[in-house]
Amino acid sequence: MVGKVYLVGAGPGDPRLITVKGLNCIEQGDVIVYDRLANPSLLKKMKRGAEKIYVGKRTDRHTLKQEEINQLLVDLALSGKNVVRLKGGDPTIFGRVGEEAEMLRKHGITYEIVPGITAAISVPAYAGIPVTHRELASSMSIITGHESPDKLDESIDWEKVTNATGTLVFMMGVANIGHISKQLILHGRPSDTPVALIRWGTRAEQDTLIGNLGNIEQKVKEANFKPPAVTVVGDVVNQRDKLKWAENMPLFGTRILVTRTRTQASDLVRKIEDLGGETYEFPVIEIEMPAKEKLEATNAALQRLSEYDWVFFTSVNGVEYFFHHLERLGQDIRSLHKARISAVGPATKEALRRYGIVSEELPGRFQAEGLIEAFGDLLKAGQQVLLPRGDLARSWLPEILIEKGLSVTEAIMYETVPTHDEDDELLRLLHKGGIHAATFTSSSTVTNFLAALTQMGVENPVQALNGVKITCIGPVTANTAEKAGLEVDILAEEATIDSLVAGLCAWKLQNN
CATH class of the missing domain: 3.40.1010.10 (Tetrapyrrole methylase, N-terminal domain)
Structure with missing residues (x-):
C-alpha cells in the first residue's frame, strides 16, 4: 500500500x-x-x-x-x-x-x-510593520534575496521590480543586502527609503535592525547581523515606531523550559506565551495509575471513607485521581459526611471546588506545614486521617500527624514515573544558550530532569544549566534543586503557577 x-x-x-x-x-x-x-x-x-x-x-x-x-x-x-x-x-x-x-x-x-x-507578512507584523498601509503602500512584492548577486541579477528585472509596488519584501537577503540596496538606488528608489531587517521573527531570538537603503549595508556589518532574516523596503517601515508590540510584552525574547507533565503543562505554557515568552516543553515525568500492589492498598483505604475525620489533599493530581478512583470503585463522596476536607494551595482548592467540594479555609503558607498551622488545635489524638497523594509525596505531614497521635492512612492515588525521551534540540539549545530560564514545579521534575540530561549523554547536567535562570514554585522544590547543586534564581512568592510566572516577569523586567 x-x-x-x-x-x-x-x-x-x-x-x-x-x-x-x-x-x-x-x-x-x-x-x-x-x-x-x-x-x-x-x-x-x-x-x-x-x-x-x-x-x-x-x-x-x-x-x-x-x-x-x-x-x-x-x-x-x-x-x-x-x-x-x-x-x-x-x-x-x-x-x-x-x-x-x-x-x-x-x-x-x-x-x-x-x-x-508566510514569513513575508508575519515576521514584519511581529516587528510592528504592516506590509501594506492605506496611505503608504497599496501593494507589495515578495522577492528572493538568497541567490548570489549574479543569479539575482539574472532572475530579477531590477528596473521593473524597484518601483512596481510600494513595499518590497526580500526573503533571506542579509548576505546580499549591499547589492540589493545598490540596485534599488540605481533603479530609482531614494537612498533614504526606510529598510528593516527582522532576524528570527516570531521566535525568542527576534531582532530588528532599522536603516535606509543608503546605510543599511554598513549597519548590518556594524551589528554583525546574521541570517535568517526578512528584509522590508518601503515607507511602511516607519510604522514600527507606532505599532511595535511584541517587544513590549513582559517575557519577549525569553525561551523558557517547561518540565511539567504533558497534561499539566498547558496552563503554565499558555500563561508564559500570553506574556510574549516562548516555551520549550520537555516533560520529565508522567502520572500513572498505581501498580497492582499499591492499588490494592488504595482500594482498601477508599472502602473506609465513612471512618475518616480528616481528608487532606496536597495536590491537584491527588484530587483528580481520588475522584477517578471513587468512580472506578463505585464509591460515593457522601461517604465522607463525617470528615473535614482541606486542600493545600489555591489550585488544589479550586480542583476540589470543580467537584462540588468547598474545602476548609487554609490561611498562610501553601504547603503541608500550613495545615498544621491552621488546624493544630483541632487535630486530636485518635482521629482518623486520609491522605490521598502521590507515591513521591513528602513524609513530613504523615510523620507530624502520627506524632500528634492521629491515625494516618496514606492512599496512593497515582505514581510519578520518569519519561525517557531523547531530545537533541534541547541539548543544542542548552549548548548555545538558547534556554533562558527553566521552570520546576516539583522536586521530582528537578531530579528527573537532571537524570534525563545524564541519560542523553551530558556529563555534568548542573554545569549544562549555567546561565539558565532556575525557577522554582516553592521552597521544597527549591531545596531539592539546591541539594542537587543548582543555584535557584527565582522562587515564587506563593506556590502557584501565577506566582511562578510573576517571578519570571519580575526577573525579565529587572534585566531589560
Missing part, C-alpha cells in the same frame, strides 16, 4: 502560528521530514512511534540536496508511510514545493499542499 505525502507550511517560527490542518497532519503522520526553519517544538505533537528526519541546512547536521529530498519523500511513501514534509513559512513561497510535488506525481503518489503563514 502506497502512503500519502502532505507538503505542509509550518509558519514563520512561533509554533502557535501553524494552521489547524497543518497541526493535524503532524499529529497523524508516520514520518516527519523537516528543515531548519520549522520550529522543532512542533515535532512534540507527533504521534507516539512516528519517525522524524532532518533535511535542513545546519553546520552540525548532514545536508541533503533537493534531489535527494525529493527521492526520500518518494521512497517513504512507496514503503506505505504517510509522510509530512514540514517546511518553514508557506511551502509555495521559495519552498521548492513544486519540485517535490512534481516528483511525487511522476511516481503516482497522492499528495496535498497545506499552506502556511
